[in-house]
Amino acid sequence: MLKKFFRRHCVVAKILPNFEAVLFIDADIGVVNPKRRIEEYMDSNFDVVFYDRFYNWEITAGSYIVRNTSFAVKFLENFAKFETRLPESFHGTDNGGLHLYVAEVLYPSHPRIKKCEQVYQRSANYDDLFSFEACIRSILGPKTDFDRIRIMHKGTGWSRDNWLTNSLWNAERDFMIHGWKTNQYLRTPMDPGIIESSRGAWYNPLVGPIMLEKCSPSNSSWDYDPRLITPTSRIKKKLDDFEREIDKSQILSLARISKFL
Structure with a gap:
C-alpha cells in the first residue's frame, strides 16, 4: 500500500523526458472550467511547481507541474526514494515526507530541520503530523519562490x-x-x-x-x-x-x- 504513493512520483520522473512538461494530478481531481489552461501556472523560471493545500498548511503532494529539466527529473527520483527514509511513526506517506524532503533540498544546512525531524519521528496522529509540517513551514517562511521550485499560495493554484x-x-x-x-x-x-x-x-x-x-x-x-x-x-x-x-x-x-x- 505504501509503495504506490512514492512509485507514482518515480513514474513521472521516468516519463518526464518525453514531454515538455507534466501535470501530475490525483485521480479525484477534475476540470470544471475547460476554458482555463495549465500554461497559466507554468513559468520558465521554475522547474517544479506545487501549491498549498487550502484547509491546512501542507504543500500538496497530490498535484504538481514539472518541466523537462535535469533538476526536475532528479528532484522526483530522489523524492520517490524518500520512501526508504520514512520514520516508524504517523508519517503521512508522501505528503508528510515531501515537507522534510523539500526543506532539505532548499536549505540543506538549516539548523532547525533536525528539530522538525524529531517531531516527525515521534508523530503519533494528525495533530503531531501537522505540527511537524508547521515546523517545516516556519523554515520556508511566507515566500513562494525558491530558486527552481515554486510553492503557490493557497487559493492561487490550479485546483482547490x-x-x-x-x-x-x-x-x-x-x-x-x-x-x-x-x-x-x-x-x-x-x-x-x-x-x-x-x-x-x-x-x-x-x-x-x-x-x-x-x-x-x-x-x-x-x-x-x-x-x-x-x-x-x-x-x-x-x-x-x-x-x-x-x-x-x-x-x-x-x-x-x-x-x-
Whole structure:
C-alpha cells in the first residue's frame, strides 16, 4: 500500500523526458472550467511547481507541474526514494515526507530541520503530523519562490478542494476541483448553500448526460448546473474567512513542537 504513493512520483520522473512538461494530478481531481489552461501556472523560471493545500498548511503532494529539466527529473527520483527514509511513526506517506524532503533540498544546512525531524519521528496522529509540517513551514517562511521550485499560495493554484465552498464555483476563478470521488457523490439539492455539508460530499457541476463522443479540445460548450455557480465575491469571502482561521491554527500547531524536543 505504501509503495504506490512514492512509485507514482518515480513514474513521472521516468516519463518526464518525453514531454515538455507534466501535470501530475490525483485521480479525484477534475476540470470544471475547460476554458482555463495549465500554461497559466507554468513559468520558465521554475522547474517544479506545487501549491498549498487550502484547509491546512501542507504543500500538496497530490498535484504538481514539472518541466523537462535535469533538476526536475532528479528532484522526483530522489523524492520517490524518500520512501526508504520514512520514520516508524504517523508519517503521512508522501505528503508528510515531501515537507522534510523539500526543506532539505532548499536549505540543506538549516539548523532547525533536525528539530522538525524529531517531531516527525515521534508523530503519533494528525495533530503531531501537522505540527511537524508547521515546523517545516516556519523554515520556508511566507515566500513562494525558491530558486527552481515554486510553492503557490493557497487559493492561487490550479485546483482547490470541492468542499470548501460546498461544490459552488465560478468560471472567473476556478479551473480544477479536487475531491470528486464516485462513492461520495450526492444529488444536488435545490439550494445547496456555500457552507459545506461534509468534507467528502460533492455535487455534479454539469447537467444532463455526458456524451464522450463530443469530448475534444475544441468543445468547451459544457452544460452547467446554475445552482452551483455563484459570484466570485461570495467564494472569496468564504475562502478568506477560512484562511484566517487556518493561520491561527498553524500558529497553535507550531507551538506544540516544544513537547517533542
